[in-house]
Amino acid sequence: MEANTARIDGFSINLYQTWLLVNCPQSYTASLRKRYGEVVALFTPLGTTFAIALTPNSARQILSADPAIYDAFWKEGFAGVAGSGSIWVLGKNEHRRERQLLSPAFHAQSFRGYGEVIREVTHQKIKHWQPGQTLRALDTTLSISLDIIMRLVFGAENGKFLDEGCRVLTALWRNMHPLFIFFPALQRGWFPPWSRYARAKNDFSKWVSKYLTERRARKDRTDDILGRMLAAHYEDGLPMRDEDIRDELITILLAGHETTATALAWALYDLGTCPDKLENLRIELASLGVEPDPELIAKAPYLTAVCNETLRLHTLLPEIARELVLPLELSGHTLIPGDSVGVSVMAIHHDPDLYPEPNQFIPERFIGRTYSPFEFLPFGGGHRRCLGSGLSDYEMRIALAEIVTQWDFEPVGIEREIRHDIAMGPKNGVLLRIKGRRTSDKN
Ligand code: HEM
Numbered sequence: 001m002e003a004n005t006a007r008i009d010g011f012s013i014n015l016y017q018t019w020l021l022v023n024c025p026q027s028y029t030a031s032l033r034k035r036y037g038e039v040v041a042l043f044t045p046l047g048t049t050f051a052i053a054l055t056p057n058s059a060r061q062i063l064s065a066d067p068a069i070y071d072a073f074w075k076e077g078f079a080g081v082a083g084s085g086s087i088w089v090l091g092k093n094e095h096r097r098e099r100q101l102l103s104p105a106f107h108a109q110s111f112r113g114y115g116e117v118i119r120e121v122t123h124q125k126i127k128h129w130q131p132g133q134t135l136r137a138l139d140t141t142l143s144i145s146l147d148i149i150m151r152l153v154f155g156a157e158n159g160k161f162l163d164e165g166c167r168v169l170t171a172l173w174r175n176m177h178p179l180f181i182f183f184p185a186l187q188r189g190w191f192p193p194w195s196r197y198a199r200a201k202n203d204f205s206k207w208v209s210k211y212l213t214e215r216r217a218r219k220d221r222t223d224d225i226l227g228r229m230l231a232a233h234y235e236d237g238l239p240m241r242d243e244d245i246r247d248e249l250i251t252i253l254l255a256g257h258e259t260t261a262t263a264l265a266w267a268l269y270d271l272g273t274c275p276d277k278l279e280n281l282r283i284e285l286a287s288l289g290v291e292p293d294p295e296l297i298a299k300a301p302y303l304t305a306v307c308n309e310t311l312r313l314h315t316l317l318p319e320i321a322r323e324l325v326l327p328l329e330l331s332g333h334t335l336i337p338g339d340s341v342g343v344s345v346m347a348i349h350h351d352p353d354l355y356p357e358p359n360q361f362i363p364e365r366f367i368g369r370t371y372s373p374f375e376f377l378p379f380g381g382g383h384r385r386c387l388g389s390g391l392s393d394y395e396m397r398i399a400l401a402e403i404v405t406q407w408d409f410e411p412v413g414i415e416r417e418i419r420h421d422i423a424m425g426p427k428n429g430v431l432l433r434i435k436g437r438r439t440s441d442k443n
Pocket residue numbers: 087088099149251252253255256257259260263316317320321378379380381382383384385386387388389391392
């Protein structure tokens with residue numbers, strides 16, 4: 001097949017432009033969209049092309065193409081971090097098989113019963129806040145999301161086991177470094193950040209093995225995520241191997257912990273800077289009654305709009321990507337195997353024609369208007385769309401409702417977005433001044 005990628009308008013990307021793409025994705029992709037329109041081709045020093053969709057139309061062409069033409073992007077970098085059995089790095093049939101196996105554990109009905117747990121965990125984490133105190137909201141939201149994800153994955157376990165799991169997982173996550181993801185050649189013992197990460201991963205593996213042995217010996221069949229993995233069988237009747245379970249646990253815990261916590265911290269920041277929106281939200285929540293059913297909370301329209309607008313305004317993963325194993329026609333051009341394609345979610349989420357005043361927090365834009373899956377895509381799309389999106393939406397809504405019902409707060413200073421590892425996050429972790437309690441403490 002003859003390549004005609006050179007006809008996609010683009011440029012040979014240098015180090016400075018790569019830095020801009022990584023560190024200033026919003027302004028840089030806006031300038032690319034202005035200059036190149038639908039799609040831009042970045043010609044890499046490796047001789048391959050990375051074509052980035054900058055509009056919903058080109059995003060649709062990439063995300064609704066046959067999954068068989070794609071492999072995972074940057075497999076080497078992610079395989080070291082999560083393991084070669086991780087869904088992040090599995091390609092083609094193996095990826096489809098793994099998603100089939102894991103998806104039921106992430107269906108809405110699987111975690112619906114956890115609404116009360118989410119509310120209670122949030123309540124316990126914020127009940128010690130003091131009027132007048134200034135705190136880093138991200139510390140609290142990280143602690144909430146870690147506790148919740150551990151309970152969802154490992155069930156109702158509590159006490160020493162959960163504490164140890166939280167400790168090994170926190171060490172794993174804190175030792176993750178973007179350099180060894182982007183440059184897999186640095187995944188060697190002589191590179192200190194990698195050896196620290198490798199040690200943490202080893203501790204995590206030992207902890208998981210100990211727990212799997214104990215859990216199998218108990219022979220109880222629980223419906224937490226781990227229980228579902230232990231009971232699941234692939235189409236050929238084989239169960240998951242321990243090392244695959246371990247790799248998927250690392251993936252789920254890394255993918256789901258910091259992302260949800262960051263989104264929740266941003267929601268507090270945005271609401272704190274827009275008291276009228278916060279008031280609208282409180283009016284809606286009050287109309288649901290005292291301690292309403294979590295299902296009612298999760299479906300509340302204004303709360304849903306607030307969470308969607310937070311995920312749009314602070315696009316946590318500015319870009320998603322795939323590698324081609326078969327050709328793809330994109331906006332009239334042919335890309336060939338070995339090239340990569342991506343979608344700049346950031347560019348689409350900040351397109352002023354789609355989202356007027358794109359840098360303002362306006363939840364009302366999500367009321368009475370539905371955006372297509374190529375216009376609003378905080379969780380990516382197509383066959384690799386985020387597996388935890390339903391869980392994350394649910395958790396964010398219930399935790400946010402609990403916090404705004406319990407406390408009055410305001411942000412201290414202006415927050416800036418910076419790249420943390422792969423995702424974007426608030427530079428100072430969202431500093432909040434706690435003004436006072438809105439309800440009397442229940443316990
Ligand atoms: C606000 C929170 C979250 C955001 C913004 C987010 C975003 C994303 C995005 C953009 C992708 C890539 C999708 C693509 O390539 O099309 C992804 C993949 C993934 N996410 Fe999330 N995520 C969040 C929370 C979670 C949670 C809570 C979990 C699990 C508990 C999770 C598990 C995963 C997994 C397993 C994948 C890989 C899916 C695959 O390759 O098939 N995520 N996420």
